[in-house]
Amino acid sequence: MKLGLIGCGKMGTALVQGTIQAGAVNSADVFCADHFAEATQAASEKMNAIACQSNSEVVAKADVVLLCTKPAQIPDVLAEVADSIHANTLFISVAAGVKIQAMEAASPAGTRIVRCMPNTPALIGKGAGAYAAGSQATADDLEIAHRILGSVGEAIEVPENLLDAVTGLSGSGPAYTYTFIESLADEAIEQGLEPDQAVKLAALTVLGGAAMVLETEFTPAELRQHVSSPNGTTVAGLQAMGEAGFVEASRAAVKAATARSIELGKA
Numbered sequence: 001m002k003l004g005l006i007g008c009g010k011m012g013t014a015l016v017q018g019t020i021q022a023g024a025v026n027s028a029d030v031f032c033a034d035h036f037a038e039a040t041q042a043a044s045e046k047m048n049a050i051a052c053q054s055n056s057e058v059v060a061k062a063d064v065v066l067l068c069t070k071p072a073q074i075p076d077v078l079a080e081v082a083d084s085i086h087a088n089t090l091f092i093s094v095a096a097g098v099k100i101q102a103m104e105a106a107s108p109a110g111t112r113i114v115r116c117m118p119n120t121p122a123l124i125g126k127g128a129g130a131y132a133a134g135s136q137a138t139a140d141d142l143e144i145a146h147r148i149l150g151s152v153g154e155a156i157e158v159p160e161n162l163l164d165a166v167t168g169l170s171g172s173g174p175a176y177t178y179t180f181i182e183s184l185a186d187e188a189i190e191q192g193l194e195p196d197q198a199v200k201l202a203a204l205t206v207l208g209g210a211a212m213v214l215e216t217e218f219t220p221a222e223l224r225q226h227v228s229s230p231n232g233t234t235v236a237g238l239q240a241m242g243e244a245g246f247v248e249a250s251r252a253a254v255k256a257a258t259a260r261s262i263e264l265g266k267a
């Protein structure tokens with residue numbers, strides 16, 4: 001596979017580096033371009049990939065092109081590279097909110113597009129992503145998208161209208177977990193722990209809790225019950241969490257991010 005990357009920012013480089021580390025593509029077969037030559041050069045060195053002079057050169061040299069600019073730039077980028085599209089070109093967009101219909105409208109008829117929503121833990125093979133097919137995408141194209149996202153974590157196919165909710169949950173979600181870890185650690189520091197100890201214990205706790213959800217047959221509610229001894233510390237902690245509005249705050253985060261994704265699609 002010859003893989004192209006347009007937009008060498010945080011998500012694009014995380015996805016490509018994760019894909020290279022997973023052995024799904026050779027770095028010698030990765031072609032990248034960013035807004036400015038210096039950024040392209042820096043990213044190509046970081047990924048050990050081939051720096052291109054333009055987005056069009058990426059499209060000409062690659063078969064699968066990851067569109068990883070900010071959402072508002074995607075239609076312009078597609079129009080810019082239109083003349084370089086060839087028979088093998090498949091675009092995979094990671095842009096939040098940008099609808100397949102908008103991308104197809106900005107491209108020549110017949111352009112094959114898959115829209116996806118990865119997340120940055122893809123960098124270390126722990127991504128959670130989803131993808132949806134454009135009107136011209138083939139079964140092979142979906143298989144390619146699954147292979148790329150699947151090489152850096154878990155990937156599921158969803159109808160396009162669910163990608164906004166995926167964005168609100170797993171796309172933005174790593175940031176929620178960092179806020180959670182930071183808050184847990186900050187209070188533990190207040191209670192006397194050293195900062196590095198507190199962050200480590202908080203992160204390992206979130207990691208362990210998540211692994212229990214994924215690797216045992218118990219639901220989150222059942223697992224919560226297993227930790228909660230009658231009249232014990234956990235019950236006291238959970239009660240304080242509830243009173244402080246933790247559940248509502250978590251749901252509000254997913255709701256607001258989903259709404260923002262929908263809004264980005266209207267821009």
Ligand SMILES: NC(=O)C1=CN([C@@H]2O[C@H](COP(=O)(O)OP(=O)(O)OC[C@H]3O[C@@H](n4cnc5c(N)ncnc54)[C@H](OP(=O)(O)O)[C@@H]3O)[C@@H](O)[C@H]2O)C=CC1
Nearest residue numbers: 007008009010011012034035068069070071094095096118
């Ligand atoms: N960050 C995340 O966790 C996730 C992000 N996404 C999606 O990934 C995309 C990128 O986000 P993120 O990586 O965070 O953003 P970044 O700003 O880090 O990356 C975008 C990159 O694209 C470059 N760029 C801008 N215009 C062009 C252009 N015309 N041609 C080539 N490159 C260009 C930017 O350069 P410059 O800075 O000079 O403008 C920047 O380096 C977004 O669409 C976002 O919705 C999806 C899932 C998760």
Ligand SMILES: O=C(O)[C@@H]1CCC=N1
Nearest residue numbers: 095096167171172173
């Ligand atoms: O914040 C954003 O808009 C992007 C999309 C999902 C995660 N980061």
